[in-house]
Amino acid sequence: MSTPYSSVWPFSGRVSELAAIRSAERGIVVAGPPGAGKSRLVAEAVNGQADARQPAWVRATEAAAELPLGAFAPLLPEEPPEGNPLGWAAAAITAPLLVVDDAHLLDSASAALLHHLVTHRRTTVVATVRTQTDAPDAVRALWKDDLLPRLDLGPLTETETGELLARALGGSVDPAATARMWRVSGGNALYVRELVLSGAMERAGEVWRWRGTWSMTPSLRDTIASRIGRVTGDEREVLEFLAYGEPLGADLLARLSAEEAVERLEDRQLVAVEQDGRRLRVRLAHPLYGEVIRSGCGVLRSRAR
Numbered sequence: 001m002s003t004p005y006s007s008v009w010p011f012s013g014r015v016s017e018l019a020a021i022r023s024a025e026r027g028i029v030v031a032g033p034p035g036a037g038k039s040r041l042v043a044e045a046v047n048g049q050a051d052a053r054q055p056a057w058v059r060a061t062e063a064a065a066e067l068p069l070g071a072f073a074p075l076l077p078e079e080p081p082e083g084n085p086l087g088w089a090a091a092a093i094t095a096p097l098l099v100v101d102d103a104h105l106l107d108s109a110s111a112a113l114l115h116h117l118v119t120h121r122r123t124t125v126v127a128t129v130r131t132q133t134d135a136p137d138a139v140r141a142l143w144k145d146d147l148l149p150r151l152d153l154g155p156l157t158e159t160e161t162g163e164l165l166a167r168a169l170g171g172s173v174d175p176a177a178t179a180r181m182w183r184v185s186g187g188n189a190l191y192v193r194e195l196v197l198s199g200a201m202e203r204a205g206e207v208w209r210w211r212g213t214w215s216m217t218p219s220l221r222d223t224i225a226s227r228i229g230r231v232t233g234d235e236r237e238v239l240e241f242l243a244y245g246e247p248l249g250a251d252l253l254a255r256l257s258a259e260e261a262v263e264r265l266e267d268r269q270l271v272a273v274e275q276d277g278r279r280l281r282v283r284l285a286h287p288l289y290g291e292v293i294r295s296g297c298g299v300l301r302s303r304a305r
């Protein structure tokens, strides 16, 4: 037996999505939950293309959003505009292909610029946005007003998860291990990668198998904790009850803790409520949340209500 892992993490699958991005003439918005593989997919689609349109990249971040046009700053001239800043900025964007990663994080001036570039067909725009997060109106207008098509990146299927594992590990993978990985990761590419790095797979002869025990690495814990984000005291209580005893009846959970907390967690897609006959049952929205919460270490950060 040997411990995984090869250092390169090859790209796998997403064939129709690559084709959709490459053939989108005006551009496209790739939407999906955190870790679905949006940034990697777009990078794969625009890099190394035969027609070699050199893309300009904009990576929106919370820090850049504190300044108007902050995300676009690397593409703009240093001298300040004389007249209308939108026209000045638009004139400076000359690349035929513009990639805007995490467009939901753009400040409102950058979002207006992006909208302007699309409506005036100044450049082909490939943008990514996270679902489950608010985006500026001018960004949402891109797909709501049919300016660009929106491609929703779903979870990897079990087959795709198996292909990804086989490529990344460089060998054949026990189908039971693929099934397990798919269930635990929920088909989320980031979680698959982090689970492999956490030692969830081990080599037995020619085949990679699921390892019964694996350690939650700091990187996996941080990834999941940042997805969970900050929680109030009563939300934390609900998550902890579920981590140790899911699924729980909604009535029981409401008696044990605060009903509004369950509703807030459902709105944030941290818990899922499902109908079971005449009862409602509540579970954690992702199997890995339970692992993280049970592993403790204060990963659930507090926030005021």
Ligand SMILES: Nc1ncnc2c1ncn2[C@@H]1O[C@H](COP(=O)(O)OP(=O)(O)OP(=O)(O)O)[C@@H](O)[C@H]1O
Pocket: 009, 010, 011, 012, 013, 014, 032, 033, 034, 035, 036, 037, 038, 039, 040, 041, 102, 130, 164, 189, 190, 193
């Ligand atoms: N098709 C794929 N093949 C191989 N690895 C992938 C694939 N898609 C994503 N990954 C890997 O999964 C991880 C998460 O992907 P990525 O960063 O693209 O997610 P994201 O949707 O952009 O997440 P975020 O919302 O946090 O920006 C990365 O390490 C990436 O290399």
Ligand SMILES: [Mg+2]
Pocket: 038, 039, 040, 101, 102, 128
């Ligand atoms: Mg990304």
